Structures are given as structure tokens and as C-alpha cells.
Amino acid sequence: MFASYARKRYIPWKDWVFDTCNVLIMLMLIIVTLYPFWNTLAVSLNDANDSMRGGITLWPRVFTWKNYQYVFNEANIAHATLISALRTLVGTVVTVFCSAMVGYTISRPEFVLRKFVSIAFVLTMYFSGGLIPTYLLMRDLHLINTFWIYILPGIIGVFNLIIIRSFIEGLPEGIIESAKMDGAGDFTIFIRIALPLIVPVLATVALFSGVYQWNSWFDVFLYNSSNPKLSTLQYELMKVLQNTNATMTSRTASDAFASSQALENNFVTPTSIRATMTIVASVPIIMVYPFLQKYFVKGMTLGGVKE
Numbered sequence: 001m002f003a004s005y006a007r008k009r010y011i012p013w014k015d016w017v018f019d020t021c022n023v024l025i026m027l028m029l030i031i032v033t034l035y036p037f038w039n040t041l042a043v044s045l046n047d048a049n050d051s052m053r054g055g056i057t058l059w060p061r062v063f064t065w066k067n068y069q070y071v072f073n074e075a076n077i078a079h080a081t082l083i084s085a086l087r088t089l090v091g092t093v094v095t096v097f098c099s100a101m102v103g104y105t106i107s108r109p110e111f112v113l114r115k116f117v118s119i120a121f122v123l124t125m126y127f128s129g130g131l132i133p134t135y136l137l138m139r140d141l142h143l144i145n146t147f148w149i150y151i152l153p154g155i156i157g158v159f160n161l162i163i164i165r166s167f168i169e170g171l172p173e174g175i176i177e178s179a180k181m182d183g184a185g186d187f188t189i190f191i192r193i194a195l196p197l198i199v200p201v202l203a204t205v206a207l208f209s210g211v212y213q214w215n216s217w218f219d220v221f222l223y224n225s226s227n228p229k230l231s232t233l234q235y236e237l238m239k240v241l242q243n244t245n246a247t248m249t250s251r252t253a254s255d256a257f258a259s260s261q262a263l264e265n266n267f268v269t270p271t272s273i274r275a276t277m278t279i280v281a282s283v284p285i286i287m288v289y290p291f292l293q294k295y296f297v298k299g300m301t302l303g304g305v306k307e
Contacts, residue, residue: 043275048268067276070268084233087150091213103164104190121158149223160205167201203292237277244273
């Protein structure tokens with residue numbers, strides 16, 4: 001059928017073979033990419049006892065919401081989700097704006113210290129003070145047990161800074177020079193001219209920053225673990241998984257079969273909880289990504305090509 005269609009359309013057989021191979025490869029990549037997530041979703045919706053038998057592929061054998069009920073019944077989950085959303089929103093906005101402002105500054109050829117500042121930023125990607133000195137610094141800055149510990153330490157991402165600077169350097173210099181001739185200052189040029197022109201790269205950086213803020217939990221463990229009001233969703237999910245692992249480890253054979261009715265109603269496993277946590281943590285980012293996808297490739301590549 002495809003061969004006859006190719007003859008009617010006068011498509012060379014080499015092009016037909018190439019297109020067919022491309023389609024097959026793309027289909028394989030789609031399957032390889034989507035199957036792990038779909039399988040995780042099936043495990044999260046399957047009964048934990050039944051999941052221990054294995055063999056879950058595309059559909060749950062025994063459909064249940066118990067895994068999600070177990071996760072969301074934790075007392076602090078709702079508040080932790082709010083803190084995670086607030087952290088992601090504030091952290092992304094602040095990081096994008098500050099990174100763009102610094103990126104614009106070091107992209108200007110008239111800035112005398114641009115090379116020194118750029119090298120100083122890049123060095124921080126390879127050298128750090130270590131965990132203990134960093135903790136002591138945060139303590140001396142009075143950021144422990146505060147919401148701003150999530151925002152201020154990562155306010156400038158060097159990788160994001162490099163992307164924004166490269167993008168700005170690719171803008172037509174005549175636009176900025178014209179604004180200066182009209183009497184606009186640097187901050188006015190940055191707000192009214194540079195920012196609207198670099199929306200694609202800002203969307204890219206916003207995606208990077210948002211994913212980092214949403215998924216981060218180790219800083220909560222280090223700095224705010226004693227304050228449940230500042231706990232995040234990822235940290236609470238991590239504690240749920242730890243509690244489930246501890247329960248499974250401490251359960252003896254006699255305990256496991258002591259009350260079959262209780263097990264049937266409440267039994268969960270680390271595998272089922274891990275799958276549920278993965279879905280709960282991934283869905284918000286997956287929902288946001290389509291809105292930023294159209295900017296993503298353009299923002300990553302446009303600043304890397306100069307004519």
C-alpha cells in the first residue's frame with residue numbers, strides 16, 4: 001500500500017525508506033519514553049498486595065485509590081503542598097528576574113568588570129565551601145527556619161545566567177543604542193526593551209528554576225526540618241516513604257498475618273507508595289510544561305548562533 005502511494009505521489013524510494021525509518025524510530029522513542037511513567041501510574045492505582053506479585057504493565061489488575069488516600073491522609077500534606085507551590089512561584093519569579101538583570105549587566109561591553117564578574121560566577125560552578133560551612137553561613141545570616149532559605153541561596157543560577165547572557169548578546173545592538181540616544185537609562189532599557197525581547201529564554205529559565213524549586217527537599221531537611229509549618233510536599237512525601245519502609249521492616253511474620261482484615265484495608269508497600277509519590281510530584285510540572293514548550297527550544301538555541 002505504501003509502495004503504491006509512493007509511486008502515485010512520485011516519491012523516490014530512498015525518501016520513502018528514510019521517512020518510514022524516521023516514523024518507526026520516533027514511535028519507538030515515544031514508547032520507551034512514555035512506558036515507565038504509564039507503568040508507574042498503573043502501579044500507583046493497583047492494590048498494594050496484588051502489586052507484590054509483580055507483572056503490572058499497562059493497566060492495574062486490582063484498581064484502588066488506597067495508595068493515594070494513604071499519602072493524602074497525612075496531616076501536613078495539604079499545607080506542605082501550599083508551601084511548595086508558594087516556594088516554586090516566588091523562587092521562580094525572583095530567580096528569573098535577578099538572573100536576567102545580572103545577565104544583561106555582564107552582556108554589556110561598556111561594563112568594565114564584565115570578564116571578572118563572569119569568571120567569578122563560573123568558578124562557583126566548580127568550587128564550593130562544602131556542606132558544613134554553608135550551614136554555618138546560613139545560620140549566621142539568620143535564614144534557618146525561615147521561608148527565605150528556599151529563595152535567597154539560589155537566587156542566581158550560573159547556568160541560567162550564561163544562557164540569558166548569550167541570548168542578550170545575540171540581540172541587535174542598534175535597538176539598545178537607539179534607546180540610549182533617546183535618553184533611556186540602563187534600567188529602563190532592561191525593563192522596557194530587553195525583557196520583552198528575551199521572553200523565550202526567560203521561559204526556559206523559569207522552567208529550569210520551577211522544576212528545581214518544586215523537586216527540592218534536601219534544603220528542607222537541612223534547615224527547616226524542625227519547623228513543620230515550612231515543610232514542603234517533597235519532604236513530606238519522603239517522610240511517608242521512610243515511614244512505610246520502617247513499617248515493612250519492623251513487621252514480623254506473626255504481625256503480618258495477625259489481622260487479615262486490617263491488612264486488606266490498610267496495607268501499603270514501599271513500591272506502591274513510591275509509585276504514588278512519583279505521580280503526585282510529577283503531575284504539576286507535567287501540566288505546566290506544555291505552556292512553556294514553545295519557548296523552550298528557541299530559548300536554548302537562539303543565543304548560541306551569531307551572524
